[in-house]
Amino acid sequence: MHERHSSASVLYRLPRAVAALVLLLASVARAANFPPPEFSQPYPFPVQPNPAVRPELFMYLDMAVLLLALGLAAYVVLVRRSRLLVLLLTFASLLYFGFWRHGCTCAIGAIQNVAQALADPTYAVTAVAVAFFLLPLLFTLFFGRVFCAAVCPLGAVQELVLVKPLRLPRWLTGVLVVFPFITLGLGVLHAACGGIYAICRHDPFVPLFRLTERPEFVVPALAALGVSLFIGRYYCRFACPYGALLRLLQPLARRRASITPTTCSRCTLCRNACPYDAIREPVAAPDEATAARLKRQAQLLLVLAPFLLAAGGILGYAAGPALAHEDPRLVAARTMSQVEAGVPPRDPVAAEAFSRSGRTAEQVQAEAETVRQRFRVGGAAFGAWLALVAVGFLRRYTRLPVRDTFETDPMECFACGRCFATCPHEQTRIRNAQRETPAP
Amino acid sequence: MKYLDPELPIAASDVTRPWAVAAARTAVAATAFCLVVLALLLGNAHLLKRSNPLNHPDMLRLESELEAAGRDQAKTAQLVDEIRTLDRQLRQNYARGYTSARHGLGLLLGGLAVFAIAARLAGALQPRTPQPAPRQGLTTATALLLNQRTRWLVIGLFFLVTLLLAFAAWVPPPR
Numbered sequence: 001m002h003e004r005h006s007s008a009s010v011l012y013r014l015p016r017a018v019a020a021l022v023l024l025l026a027s028v029a030r031a032a033n034f035p036p037p038e039f040s041q042p043y044p045f046p047v048q049p050n051p052a053v054r055p056e057l058f059m060y061l062d063m064a065v066l067l068l069a070l071g072l073a074a075y076v077v078l079v080r081r082s083r084l085l086v087l088l089l090t091f092a093s094l095l096y097f098g099f100w101r102h103g104c105t106c107a108i109g110a111i112q113n114v115a116q117a118l119a120d121p122t123y124a125v126t127a128v129a130v131a132f133f134l135l136p137l138l139f140t141l142f143f144g145r146v147f148c149a150a151v152c153p154l155g156a157v158q159e160l161v162l163v164k165p166l167r168l169p170r171w172l173t174g175v176l177v178v179f180p181f182i183t184l185g186l187g188v189l190h191a192a193c194g195g196i197y198a199i200c201r202h203d204p205f206v207p208l209f210r211l212t213e214r215p216e217f218v219v220p221a222l223a224a225l226g227v228s229l230f231i232g233r234y235y236c237r238f239a240c241p242y243g244a245l246l247r248l249l250q251p252l253a254r255r256r257a258s259i260t261p262t263t264c265s266r267c268t269l270c271r272n273a274c275p276y277d278a279i280r281e282p283v284a285a286p287d288e289a290t291a292a293r294l295k296r297q298a299q300l301l302l303v304l305a306p307f308l309l310a311a312g313g314i315l316g317y318a319a320g321p322a323l324a325h326e327d328p329r330l331v332a333a334r335t336m337s338q339v340e341a342g343v344p345p346r347d348p349v350a351a352e353a354f355s356r357s358g359r360t361a362e363q364v365q366a367e368a369e370t371v372r373q374r375f376r377v378g379g380a381a382f383g384a385w386l387a388l389v390a391v392g393f394l395r396r397y398t399r400l401p402v403r404d405t406f407e408t409d410p411m412e413c414f415a416c417g418r419c420f421a422t423c424p425h426e427q428t429r430i431r432n433a434q435r436e437t438p439a440p
Numbered sequence: 441m442k443y444l445d446p447e448l449p450i451a452a453s454d455v456t457r458p459w460a461v462a463a464a465r466t467a468v469a470a471t472a473f474c475l476v477v478l479a480l481l482l483g484n485a486h487l488l489k490r491s492n493p494l495n496h497p498d499m500l501r502l503e504s505e506l507e508a509a510g511r512d513q514a515k516t517a518q519l520v521d522e523i524r525t526l527d528r529q530l531r532q533n534y535a536r537g538y539t540s541a542r543h544g545l546g547l548l549l550g551g552l553a554v555f556a557i558a559a560r561l562a563g564a565l566q567p568r569t570p571q572p573a574p575r576q577g578l579t580t581a582t583a584l585l586l587n588q589r590t591r592w593l594v595i596g597l598f599f600l601v602t603l604l605l606a607f608a609a610w611v612p613p614p615r
Contacts, residue, residue, distance in 0.1 A: 161552070163559040174590035175597055182601070211545055215485045218545060222478075225552060281578045290584065315602065318609030383605065390598040397591040400583055 059128040062101065066132060066151070069093055070139045073146035076417075077257050081430070083421035089150040090159055098153030103209040107132045107147065108154065108242040109200045111184070112191035119192035119378075136242070140249045144256025148236060148246060149415035154205045155236050158228040159416065165232045165275030173277055174397065176238040177247075177412070181389040184241035189323065189382045193374045196326060199241055232275030233414065247411045257408060257415035260426045264405035270419035271406055278412035279419060285402045297398045301391060308387040316383020320376035327375070333368035336361050460565035463558045470555035474548055481544045488537040493530040502526065 069089065076085040097103065105126075110133035117125035136147035148155050168176075187199035200206070204224035207217035227234050236243050250256060259270045259279070271279040286294070324330055336354055338345040340361055345351040354364070408419065420426045493499065502523050509515045578586075 161556040163556060163563070170586055171589045171593060174586075175593040178594060178597060208549065211542060211549075218481075222548075229556070283578050283583045284580050286580045286584065290580070315605045315609060319605040322608035322611070386598070386601060390594065393594045394591055397587045397594065400580070400587065 059126065062105065063128055063131045063135075065096060066135055069096075069151045070135060070147060073150040073415075074139060074143040077146050077149055077415045078143055078255055081417065081420050081426070083417035086150050086415075086417040087159075090156040093151045094153050094156035094160065097151070098157060098205075098209045101209075103153055103203070103206040105129055105132050106154070107136045107152065108203070108240060109197065111241055111245075112187055112197045112199055115188040115191040116194065120194055123194075137245060137249060140246050141252060142254050144253045145246050145250050145413065145415050148243065149257075149417070152236075153209065154203070154240070155233060155414070157205055157208065157225075158233045158235060161225060161228050162232050162275060163229045166230045167275075167277060168231070170277065173237070178389065178393055179238050180240050180244035180247070182386065183239055184244045185382045185385045185389075186323075187241050189375075189378045190327075193324065193327070193371065193378045196328065204235065236414065237276060237412070250413070251410040253410075256410065257413060257417070257420070259406060259408060259419040260423045260429075262425050262429055265425065266406060267424065268406070269422045269424065273418045273422040275418070276412060276414055276416070278409045278414065280401075280403060280407050280409050282403045282405055283400060286400055290400075294398055294400060298395060301394055301398065305387075305391045308391055309384045312383035312385075312387030312390075313380040314383070316386070317376050317380035319383070320379025321372040323379050323382070324371055324375035327371055329364075329371045330368050333364050336364045456565045460562050463562035463565060466558035467555050467562055470551050470558060474551040474555060477544055477548045477551060481541060481548065484537055484540050484544060488534065488541065491530055491533045491537065493527060493534055496526075496530055499523065499526055499530065 069092075072089055073086070076082055076089060097106065105128050110129045113125045113129035114133045116123045136151070139146055150156070183199070187197075190196050190198045204220050207214075207221040208225070212218065212221075224235065266282065271281065285291075332354055335345045335351050339351050339355060490496075502519055506516065506519045506523065509519055
């Protein structure tokens with residue numbers, strides 16, 4: 001009797017609790033709205049190009065949705081092993097994180113917030129940015145790249161528009177996968193030196209989510225969509241800086257998507273189904289002489305690595321000021337110099353703004369010199385990072401992993417589920433499991 | 441994996457074929473729609489560029505006339521009036537163009553979504569029989585050759601990056 005009473009009480013209270021929560025969320029949303037000024041004549045209000053800052057409560061809601069989506073992705077990829085569910089979750093993530101949240105905050109951009117916070121103690125990073133940066137990394141460590149599989153809106157839009165996948169030659173993809181590490185280094189360098197958020201600026205898909213109508217954003221976005229029709233997840237594979245981090249972590253994952261948990265008959269169906277070239281063929285062990293040669297090459301690389309890192313650091317240090325070319329403070333200093341020299345500046349409005357700011361040329365130049373110095377130090381780290389990436393990839397290509405069956409590449413697999421959807425053994429296993437499960 | 445199901449009727453492909461044809465035709469229609477919208481968007485972008493209120497030729501002419509008018513108050517008042525009218529008209533045109541661009545972009549994205557869904561459906565509904573060709577994978581020699589080629593390309597790429605950095609370090613940026 002008591003139990004019935006308590007369940008009825010919960011049923012009675014639940015709608016009221018939901019209604020209260022909705023009202024609370026709605027009031028918070030309204031409170032954030034600044035009342036627009038009233039004009040006597042019709043006036044078209046300008047459209048905000050970037051998403052407005054969200055109330056704090058909604059930020060926590062985003063974090064909760066991200067956590068939920070990551071958990072669901074891990075469940076459908078590793079437990080249910082259902083390609084259809086992965087696709088549905090991908091679509092839902094695209095709607096929420098893409099078109100509803102306008103692609104911001106995202107894990108890819110959060111790299112820069114975290115990098116800036118680490119380099120600049122005066123910069124306060126939000127909890128949401130940290131969560132968006134860390135949660136997918138943590139999930140990758142435990143469950144593989146489930147974030148890429150079904151949560152990332154950029155991956156989702158590419159996944160959903162892939163119509164006719166073209167297979168690129170393996171040697172070409174082998175080189176192109178280096179680029180995400182370079183973009184990661186550049187993005188971190190610019191953010192850490194307090195400059196521009198280069199990763200967000202060159203993100204090709206965010207203008208689509210924000211329905212930006214400016215041609216300089218629309219044209220690259222449409223071009224990116226066009227490429228995505230034929231080259232599967234080209235941005236994720238060959239440009240995404242966050243993907244570079246996930247690539248490094250996925251081989252360490254406790255569990256990750258596998259083609260079949262049972263047997264492989266080398267039918268190649270999974271390999272043909274994978275548009276990302278992430279399935280590796282069986283390779284026999286090399287003979288002793290070849291193995292010894294590969295070992296010598298690896299040892300040579302190991303000996304050379306410190307020298308390469310030092311050379312990269314020195315070169316990066318020297319090239320630092322040039323890497324800061326687009327930094328707004330250096331642009332300001334250049335504009336100031338042009339104004340002083342009587343040369344018509346490239347941006348007259350900016351020149352006028354600087355002349356009205358009341359700052360002296362010496363102050364602007366001193367700040368520019370500080371920025372250059374910071375970029376020198378950052379450039380040294382960037383150069384060393386590039387050398388480390390080069391050594392890592394050369395080491396990767398001096399190894400010959402021996403495999404008996406077709407396997408997913410631990411660095412390249414997006415856990416999209418195509419391989420286990422086409423594997424005959426996996427389908428037989430699922431069907432047998434369904435037959436053995438008694439109907440409810 | 442319907443082909444694995446022994447209970448699947450053989451005529452299943454006959455059932456799916458009309459849907460595949462319909463999906464393919466929808467994809468073609470969506471492509472045509474997208475091309476038309478894209479052409480209109482490009483035209484609109486061109487018009488937007490021309491009707492920018494900040495550097496419209498008529499506005500610049502009136503501004504220079506205003507500067508030349510000097511202390512002629514009657515002419516100045518008339519020119520200011522003309523500038524205000526023209527400015528309002530140009531801004532209205534500009535705002536209208538932006539609204540059109542926004543709607544056009546929405547239509548284009550909708551068309552692209554329809555195209556992607558229809559093309560994927562057309563591909564998925566095509567009756568195909570998978571013909572797996574049993575293979576033994578890569579031979580060790582092929583795998584080694586592939587690795588060697590990729591290694592040299594990676595070396596080439598980083599050589600290029602080094603050259604770029606060296607060039608950037610050598611040529612001082614403008615101050």
